[in-house]
Amino acid sequence: MYHAVGVRTAAHDPHNLFVPPDTLRRQLGSLLERGWRPLTLTEYLRGDGPRRSVLVTFDDGYQPFLEEGLPVLRELGVPATVFVLSGLLGGRSRWMPEMPDEPLVDADGVRELAAAGLDVECHGWDHPRLPGVDARTLALNVTEAARVLAGLTGRRPLAYAYPYGDHDAAARRAVAEAGFRVAFAVHEGAGRFAVPRVDITSIDTDVTFRLKTWRVYPAMRRLSGRVPAVRSGLHSLIGRAPRP
Structure with a gap:
């Protein structure tokens, strides 16, 4: 799970959402070199990918992705799934008071x-x-959001990503009843309609990125997440990528 692609200072991106294009290229390239196969959403839903397969996702739909992220994906031949906000197309990241002015993709x-x-x-x-x-x-964020998006892409959306990765039984039920085939959370999973993902941020080094591809990483993350100071300390011990 990525968010944005581009270079931002720590002051402008306190949540570490923007991964530099060169870092994205190096990370995805390392997966390809190690035999991982990136999947389209359709391939993922079929469930018949090889053992070393990966679904690459980007949340929020930031405008710089078109100039900074898409060329990297094309260069490497890597498919990806981008989750956009139907009610904020052409708007700004106003849900984050620390960085409210990042532009989002519009309908075009x-x-x-x-x-x-x-x-x-x-x-x-x-x-x-x-x-x-x-x-x-709930209806606005699930049913209406899906309707607007379908009008732009010409097809019914198949996947949903919960904002902040947060979900409860009512949200999962609404997504299922709206006809989505799968929904994604972040760390807290709950079956097909809350599939956990591994978050990649701007402070990940080559070492931490590789660790995050280990099969045991999600379980390690859940355990360390119960004591955030431990997780932060381990990350610092292993190393953090420098920020401008």
């Missing part, structure tokens, strides 16, 4: 991503935390 950007062969899927309407929301907010 969505069409460009789809025309490039990427799977453009649903990330909700305007990035709220879905657990505990009222029925109207």
Whole structure:
């Protein structure tokens, strides 16, 4: 799970969302060199990929992805799934007060991503935390968001990514009833409609990136997540990529 591609200072990107293009190229290239096969969403849903297969995803739909990320994917021949916010197309990352002004793809950007062969899927309407929301907010972020996105891509979206990775039983039920075939969380999984993912950030080094491809990493992450200071300390001990 990536978010954005580009170079930002730590002050402008306190959440470490922007991975430099050269880093993305090196990370994906290392997967290919080690025999990993990147999957399209359709291949992932079929479930018949090889043991070393990977679904590469990008959340939020940042505008710089078109100039900074898409060329890397084309160069390496790597398919990817991009989750966009139907209610914020052409808008800004206003859900993050620390960095509210990052531009998001507009309707033409969505069409460009789809025309490039990427799977453009649903990330909700305007990035709220879905657990505990009222029925109207849930419908806006699931059913209406899917309808608007389908109008742009010409097909019904198949996958949903929960904003912040947060979900509860009501959110999972709404996504399933809306006709999605799969939904993605981050670290906390709950079956087909909350599949966990491994987050890649701008502070990942080549070593930490490789560690995150280990089969045991998700279990290690869940255990260390119960004591955040331990996880942060381990990351610092192993190393952090420098930030401008």
